[in-house]
Amino acid sequence: MTxxxxxxxxxxAWWRQLGLSLAPLFVLNLLFGADPAFIPVLAMPxxxxxxxxxxxxxxxxxxxxxxxxxxEKALDSPAxxxxxxxxxxxxxxxxxxxxxxxxxxxxxxxVGLEALPLVLLAxxxxxxxVLYRIPRQLG
Numbered sequence: 001m002t003x004x005x006x007x008x009x010x011x012x013a014w015w016r017q018l019g020l021s022l023a024p025l026f027v028l029n030l031l032f033g034a035d036p037a038f039i040p041v042l043a044m045p046x047x048x049x050x051x052x053x054x055x056x057x058x059x060x061x062x063x064x065x066x067x068x069x070x071x072e073k074a075l076d077s078p079a080x081x082x083x084x085x086x087x088x089x090x091x092x093x094x095x096x097x098x099x100x101x102x103x104x105x106x107x108x109x110x111v112g113l114e115a116l117p118l119v120l121l122a123x124x125x126x127x128x129x130v131l132y133r134i135p136r137q138l139g
Contacts (some may be wrong), residue, residue: 002073006084010091010134021099021125024106029118037112046108050121053100057128060094064132067091074139091132098128 037043067083067090074083105113107123 003080012089013088013091013135014129017095017099018126018129021095021102021129022122024108025102025118025122028106028109031098032109038110040112042111043108043113045119046104046111047113047117047121049126050104050108050117052099052126053097053104054124054128056097056100057094057131060097061131064090064094068135068138073113075138094132095129098132099125101125101128 064087067087071080071083071087074080100126101121105118108118108121
């Protein structure tokens with residue numbers, strides 16, 4: 001597999017993860033957003049938990065950054081395919097951490113979290129996911 005094919009697959013995986021991170025929030029908000037809240041007192045704690053979940057990405061990004069550097073060093077060497085595989089595996093783990101704020105926002109729909117905090121949590125997941133795009137210099 002060529003380097004360009006690997007980059008294309010990783011780019012498609014990024015878009016797929018963006019959809020998987022945001023789809024539950026949009027679907028649950030569409031289906032249950034107008035319903036009365038189950039336990040409205042949990043809205044603010046869930047928003048705070050969503051914000052705090054951004055910190056889960058710190059060690060994951062650190063490991064991703066090191067895998068990115070290792071992949072860059074392995075370019076045009078026999079170790080390049082293994083480096084791309086290690087980068088993809090580390091990136092998949094990091095995607096889970098980046099999706100946490102949006103997934104917590106999806107749960108917060110049931111407790112009546114307002115639209116603005118839901119959007120902020122969704123945007124924070126989007127911004128975290130942007131960190132995990134493959135840089136052009138790696139091609």
